Amino acid sequence: MLVSELKSMDEIKEILKQEQKIFFLACLGCSDACKSSSKEELDNLEEALKSDGKTITGRVDVDFLCNKVLVKIKFLRNKDKWEGADSILVFSCGVGVQAVSKIIRKTVYPAANTKNLGGFQGVWPGEERCAQCGNCVLDxxxxxxxxxxxxxxxxxxxxxxxxxxxxxxxxxxxxxxxxxxxxxxxxxxxxxxxxxxxxRDHSRMLPKKETRGLDFYAIDR
Amino acid sequence: MSFKEKLKSGKFIITSEVGPPKGTDIHVLLEDAELLRGRVDAINVTDLQSSVMRVGSLVVCHLLKQKGHEPIFQVTCRDRNRLALQSDLLSAYVLGIENVLALTGDHPVLGDHPQAKPVFDLDSVSLIQAIRKLEAGYDLADKELQGKPKFCVGAVVNPGAEPLEPQLIKFEQKIRAGAEFIQTQAVYETDKFVNFIEQVKQFKVPIFAGIVLLKSAGMARFMNKNVAGVYVPDNLIKEMEQTKDKSAQSIEIAARLIKELKPLCQGIHIMPIGWDKKVPLVLDAAGL
Known part of the structure; x- marks a missing residue:
């Protein structure tokens, strides 16, 4: 599992400063478990961005953005929903963001920082690797x-x-x-x-105490 | 006149370099530096050039300074994290070293310790920023310094890079970060250099064209195959192949290149790569 953490509201607003129409793409895999792509977070963000005068053109959830087949079925087939957007805000780990950027010719932004590897990795790590550095600059x-x-x-x-x-x-x-x-x-x-x-802040790569205490992190507990 | 003042004066600048040895015997290096006395405006001291473990640049700069030379402390980001880099910069200033050339550095796998951990905590651009920050009295963690350094900071560029645009953007970042002079990778093609100068003259930063002495046709072919953005044209390779006196031919070619490049830029930087004793002869032949 890749542990990710939603970037701060200020950071996301800064990233999207020049953008007008934004599409939300959320991964329901690891990032959902870390609450960095939960419905509640997306709702909050959508609200905040709308009040800044931005348009959210739509949302799609994909079970695992690191799975090429799922991305093609659920994201590419919903082209009508995101075609009109200026950019895609991706709620996932760094693997998911890079997977999406590879298949579409649109600006893709990371909504989260990927912190550290906590058990198993996504299934598409081969070409688009994520160092789980917690300093995502994919934007x-x-x-x-x-x-x-x-x-x-x-x-x-x-x-x-x-x-x-x-x-x-x-x-x-x-x-x-x-x-x-x-x-x-x-x-x-x-x-x-x-x-x-x-x-880059290298200290962000160090797993937090609460992460180290989780069962999926310390498998031998 | 300090190197910085010479830069400001608009004088045509001549720099060369010495490479510290692998081992503790540095008398040859000091001899080579002696031959440059009065002939060059500053001497670069390379920092573990080609990612090969050697005596360090800082100590050799200090020795040169003690002997009255004007050293340029080459600093790469390959082997030191931000603590060590900042510390070495402060140390350099304490020793009276005033010129720094900021580089990213070759990857360790290209050198003689390919198993080493590559650091690259900073890169050439952020290293220049770090130097400027130290000069402002703060370190990278925003902590205040007791006494601050002042440097003349240079950077490098490769005018022959393919594609050139990303390197030009990087060049611009270095200028924005605070580079005051630029030394280039080896130049053998004047027309390519003219094109490069055309694109960077807006930045108004002094550029010293890089001259690497050709030792043989084989070396030229090796560079064409293995060194990014360096291309030795066929006519020069032929000259090196046909000559009976490689040394004289090499000096003649270097002097010819210097004469061609001199009107296009603000200085030259001679990298002798082992043929250090020939640098004064090159300068003689070029009329410098």
């Missing part, structure tokens, strides 16, 4: 995680070793920042590339 990086896709986990990339889209570390390995650059260009968000991203 600035076109839904591609710089921590896991860059060999140096750089927040301001690419480094000088990036060569024609390839990483210096290994032939055939994609440069994560090149992928981010290409995708930001494709969705007209290159301005996000220019932002200098704030430092």
């Amino acid at each position: 600035l990086t076109a839904g591609i995680c710089p921590y896991t896709s860059c060999a140096k986990s750089m927040l301001n990339g690419p480094c000088g070793g990036s060569n024609e889209g390839e990483c210096e570390v290994e032939k055939g390995r994609d440069c994560g920042w090149y992928l981010i650059y290409e995708r930001l260009k494709a969705i007209n968000k290159l301005a996000d590339f220019k932002k200098i991203r704030p430092l």
